[in-house]
Amino acid sequence: MHSFGYRANALLTFAMTILALMCAMASLSDNFNSPTPSAHVKVVNINRFQKQPKGNDEVSMQLNISADLQSLFTWNTKQVFVYVAAEYETPKNSLNQISLWDGIIPSKEHAKFWIHTSNKYRFIDQGSNLRGKEFNMTLHWHVMPKTGKMSADKIVMSGYHLPDEYR
Template sequence: MYSSVVRFQNAFSFFTTVAFVVAALIASTDLLTPRTPSVGVLKPTNVQVVRGRPHYYSSKKEEYAIIKFSLDADLSSLFTWNTKQLFVYVTAEWPSAGGSGSGQNASNQAVIWDSIITSPSADHLANLGPIALKKLKRSAQGKSIDPSRGKLSIKNQRPKYQITHPSGKVAEQEDVVLRLHYNVQPWVGFLTWNQDVDFWRWKTLRNNLSKKFTLPSIKKKDETKKAGA
């Protein structure tokens, strides 16, 4: 009555339906696990503004900022048996001089540091050297969830990326703040980012904003020579 092709289509349709239902059930289990991320310390420790070429491919000299920072945060509650890895990054943000009324962006945002934290089941995907990767796997051997994952204690961290601006000027910029962000990447389900409001057992990231600070001015060559003399 049915050809081999029709029977294969029916079997494949049934398989995909079952797989979709199982995947939906797995993804929904994340809602049952509380998420209570928090930040203890997030502050700049050293801020410099330099004039030069921030990247090797830059065509001209411009002002760019180098911000070192310290961070203490507990993001361990974001790791469940369905968590593949956690993407964490810190941004520097400051208001635009023109404001939203002039057609420009109301604020500026630039990533200065990021990191990927893998779960024990995804350690083989970590972009680490062989020795560091071997130690990482050994520390999480036999664990589906490692309680120490996501606990960050960073002191005077040098940024991965410098801050620039299309205008080429960032010196003496006021009301700059650092903000911590995260992105949870599950094995099955949707990507989730920082929450603006509490959602059932998922809580917002507390204290993820530093105090306001001002980027310093650039030291002039004449002043530097006088100081040296």
């Protein structure tokens, strides 16, 4: 009854149970955090606005992004993935989401930032609908935990316009 095998088995099972319980508790403790992030995105300049030979519109722009995401960090947070996307509707598509910039925030100290950048990924429409287009900028974040449940949310900023003519 009290052989080596039994004791090793009991110890291993107990250790695993405690570890799983601690992981679950760490993940659940994230629920007590109610974050209040803030963000602001400004289109500083339209660098290029053209129709590609294939017929799709492409825009290149300069962005000013400032955000304070410090309240997203808890002790179970490994990193926060943050990205800015343009969202708009066209006659063909009910929703178009184009990531323009993204970044990885490794710690709370880096969570309040200001960045001036051109769009990291190409802003290409499916078709030629972008002239004079009104679109929303959304700042999304994706919280990656050390263990447990991942969470995500966004701030929507509206009232952005693309120019009426190519340039």
